[in-house]
Amino acid sequence: MSIVVVGSVAFDSLRTPYGVRERVLGGAATYFSLSASYFAEVRVVGVVGRDFTPEHEAVMKNRGVDTRGIQHVEGKTFFWKGEYGENLNEVKTLQTDLNVFAAFQPQLPADYLNSEFLFLANIDPLLQSRVRDAMPQAKLVGGDTMNYWINDHRQNLRQTLKRVDVLLINDTEAKLLAGDNSLPRAARKVLALGPKALVIKHGEYGATIFFRDGQFAGGHHPFRAPALPLEEVRDPTGAGDSFAGGFMGYIASQGEVTRNVLKHAMFYGSVMGSFAVEQFGTERLQSLTREEIEGRFNTFRELTHLD
Amino acid sequence: MSIVVVGSVAFDSLRTPYGVRERVLGGAATYFSLSASYFAEVRVVGVVGRDFTPEHEAVMKNRGVDTRGIQHVEGKTFFWKGEYGENLNEVKTLQTDLNVFAAFQPQLPADYLNSEFLFLANIDPLLQSRVRDAMPQAKLVGGDTMNYWINDHRQNLRQTLKRVDVLLINDTEAKLLAGDNSLPRAARKVLALGPKALVIKHGEYGATIFFRDGQFAGGHHPFRAPALPLEEVRDPTGAGDSFAGGFMGYIASQGEVTRNVLKHAMFYGSVMGSFAVEQFGTERLQSLTREEIEGRFNTFRELTHLD
Numbered sequence: 001m002s003i004v005v006v007g008s009v010a011f012d013s014l015r016t017p018y019g020v021r022e023r024v025l026g027g028a029a030t031y032f033s034l035s036a037s038y039f040a041e042v043r044v045v046g047v048v049g050r051d052f053t054p055e056h057e058a059v060m061k062n063r064g065v066d067t068r069g070i071q072h073v074e075g076k077t078f079f080w081k082g083e084y085g086e087n088l089n090e091v092k093t094l095q096t097d098l099n100v101f102a103a104f105q106p107q108l109p110a111d112y113l114n115s116e117f118l119f120l121a122n123i124d125p126l127l128q129s130r131v132r133d134a135m136p137q138a139k140l141v142g143g144d145t146m147n148y149w150i151n152d153h154r155q156n157l158r159q160t161l162k163r164v165d166v167l168l169i170n171d172t173e174a175k176l177l178a179g180d181n182s183l184p185r186a187a188r189k190v191l192a193l194g195p196k197a198l199v200i201k202h203g204e205y206g207a208t209i210f211f212r213d214g215q216f217a218g219g220h221h222p223f224r225a226p227a228l229p230l231e232e233v234r235d236p237t238g239a240g241d242s243f244a245g246g247f248m249g250y251i252a253s254q255g256e257v258t259r260n261v262l263k264h265a266m267f268y269g270s271v272m273g274s275f276a277v278e279q280f281g282t283e284r285l286q287s288l289t290r291e292e293i294e295g296r297f298n299t300f301r302e303l304t305h306l307d
Numbered sequence: 308m309s310i311v312v313v314g315s316v317a318f319d320s321l322r323t324p325y326g327v328r329e330r331v332l333g334g335a336a337t338y339f340s341l342s343a344s345y346f347a348e349v350r351v352v353g354v355v356g357r358d359f360t361p362e363h364e365a366v367m368k369n370r371g372v373d374t375r376g377i378q379h380v381e382g383k384t385f386f387w388k389g390e391y392g393e394n395l396n397e398v399k400t401l402q403t404d405l406n407v408f409a410a411f412q413p414q415l416p417a418d419y420l421n422s423e424f425l426f427l428a429n430i431d432p433l434l435q436s437r438v439r440d441a442m443p444q445a446k447l448v449g450g451d452t453m454n455y456w457i458n459d460h461r462q463n464l465r466q467t468l469k470r471v472d473v474l475l476i477n478d479t480e481a482k483l484l485a486g487d488n489s490l491p492r493a494a495r496k497v498l499a500l501g502p503k504a505l506v507i508k509h510g511e512y513g514a515t516i517f518f519r520d521g522q523f524a525g526g527h528h529p530f531r532a533p534a535l536p537l538e539e540v541r542d543p544t545g546a547g548d549s550f551a552g553g554f555m556g557y558i559a560s561q562g563e564v565t566r567n568v569l570k571h572a573m574f575y576g577s578v579m580g581s582f583a584v585e586q587f588g589t590e591r592l593q594s595l596t597r598e599e600i601e602g603r604f605n606t607f608r609e610l611t612h613l614d
Contacts, residue, residue: 086488087488088488138577181393181394181395182538182539182540183511183536184456184536184538185538185539187536204490205509205512205513206531208536210536221606221610222536222610223609223610223611224513224533224536224610224611226531226611229490229491229515229517229529229531230493231489231491231492232489232492233489259614260614263613264613267613288380299528301613302528302530303528303529303530303531304530304531304611305532305611305613306567306570306571306574306608306611306612306614307567
C-alpha cells in the first residue's frame with residue numbers, strides 16, 4: 001500500500017544545547033516521508049526553490065520515496081531558523097522565510113491518485129481540502145494543523161476536519177481547537193468536528209489516541225503509547241512529523257484499519273519520533289534498520305506492559 | 308503485612324473550578340493511610356490539635372487504620388488553604404499555618420516497630436531519619452520530599468536518602484534534586500544518592516519508575532504507568548500521597564519485593580491517585596470497593612497494553 005503526503009520541504013537552521021546546524025534538510029513532508037518509508041511506499045508532494053539540489057532530493061530517493069510530486073520553481077526553498085532552550089520543550093523561532101512555499105499549489109502526479117492513504121501535513125487548510133478532493137477514494141486520511149490555522153482560519157479548518165479520518169495534534173492545539181482545558185473533553189469536542197480518531201501528542205510523555213464512538217471495532221476506550229525516556233534528545237525538530245510517518249506508515253503496511261492496528265501504529269509512531277530526536281535534523285531517519293525499529297518497539301512494550 | 312506512615316494530618320480549605328470546601332480533612336499521612344488501607348494494615352504517626360475531633364479520626368478508623376500514633380496536643384491542627392486555576396495543574400497556596408505541626412516529634416507506639424514497611428511522607432528530613440532509625444529492620448522504606456527540603460535542607464535530605472529504598476517525587480523535584488533537566492539523567496543521579504528505585508510522577512501523564520542497576524531481579528529498564536485521562540478532575544489535592552498509598556499498600560500486600568511487584572504497584576498507585584482527584588478532599592477514598600479498584604486497574608491495563 002502507498003501513502004501520499006503533502007506538506008513543507010524546507011531548510012532548517014537549528015541550535016540546541018547539543019550543537020548547531022545550518023540549513024539542513026527539514027520540513028514536515030520530509031520527516032514524514034523518511035519515517036514512513038520504513039513501512040510503506042511514500043509519495044511526496046511539495047515545492048522547493050533553486051537552492052534545493054539533487055543531493056537534497058537524494059536523501060528521500062535513497063529511502064525509496066517517490067519525489068515526482070516535488071515541484072521545482074524559481075526562488076528559494078522555505079527556510080526556518082529555531083533555537084531550543086535547556087529543557088528542549090520550548091522552541092524560539094528566530095526566522096521564517098516562506099519563500100516559494102508562500103504560493104504553494106499542490107500538484108499530484110496522476111499515478112499518485114490511486115494511493116490508499118493520504119497525509120495532510122501542517123499547511124493551509126484550503127490546500128489540505130483541495131488535495132483531499134483529489135483523492136476521494138482514500139482509505140484513510142491523516143492530518144495535522146497548528147495554532148495559526150486554528151486561530152485565524154478556523155472555518156476553513158473545520159471544512160478540512162470533516163474529511164480527515166485521524167487528526168494528529170499536540171495538547172495545546174487540542175485544547176485550543178476545542179476551547180476546553182480538559183483533555184478528554186477537548187478530545188470529544190474535536191471528534192465531533194469530523195475525525196473518527198484523534199491522536200494527541202504529549203511530547204516526552206507519549207501520545208494518546210481517542211476514538212469516536214462506534215468507529216473501529218474493539219471498543220472506544222482511549223489508548224496511550226509511551227515516549228522513551230531518552231537519555232539525550234539532541235534536536236526535537238520533526239518529532240511530531242516523524243511520529244505521524246511511523247503511525248501512517250504502519251497502518252498502510254497492514255492494509256486494514258482496525259482498532260488493534262491503530263494501537264500498534266501509536267507505538268510505531270512513538271518509536272519513529274524517538275529515533276528522529278536522537279540526532280540533528282533527519283540524520284537518524286536516513287539509515288535506520290527494521291531491526292533497530294523492532295528493537296525499540298520491544299523496549300516500548302517492556303516500558304509499559306505488566307507481564 | 309503492615310505499613311507505618313509518618314507525615315502531616317491537616318485541615319485543608321480548597322477552591323477549584325468545581326467548588327469550594329472549608330477545613331476538610333487532609334494531610335499527606337491521611338491521604339496515604341486511606342489509600343493504602345485498601346491493600347494492607349496501616350499505622351499512622353502524626354500530630355493534631357484540639358480542633359481534631361473523634362469524628363475526624365473516625366474517617367481513618369472506619370478504614371481500619373491504626374491511629375494510636377496520632378498525638379493530640381494543645382493548639383490547632385496544621386491548616387492549609389489553596390486554590391487551583393482552570394487547568395488544575397498549578398496550585399496557589401493562600402495560607403499555611405503549621406500550628407502544632409511546627410514542633411512535631413514523631414512518636415511510634417512500641418508495637419508499630421515490627422511493621423515490615425515504612426513510608427516517610429513529606430516532612431523535615433531530620434524527622435524522616437529519626438523514624439527510619441527506629442525501624443532498622445524494615446523490609447522496604449518509601450519516602451517523599453519537596454522543593455523546600457531539596458533547596459534549604461539538602462545535607463539532611465541526603466542523609467535520609469541513603470536509607471530510603473524507593474523515593475517518590477515529581478518531575479520538578481527530580482530535576483531540582485539532581486540539578487539536571489534531562490529526566491533519565493536526573494533519575495540516575497538521584498539513584499546514586501541512595502534509593503534502589505525512584506518513582507517520578509508526571510501528573511496527568513502518569514509516572515515512571517527507574518531502577519538502580521543490579522537491584523530487583525528482572526532487568527533494570529524503567530517502567531511507566533499511565534494516568535487516566537479523567538473526564539473531570541475535581542480536586543487534585545492528595546493525588547501524590549494517594550499514589551504513594553496505593554503503591555506501598557500493594558507492595559505490602561504481596562510480601563516479596565520484586566520488579567514485577569513494583570510494576571504492578573505503579574499501576575495501583577495510579578489507580579488510587581485517579582480516584583482521589585475525582586472528589587474533593589478524601590471523599591472518594593473513604594468508600595471505595597475492591598471491585599472498583601480492580602475495575603480501574605483493568606481500564607489502565609487496557610489503556611496501555613497492545614494485545
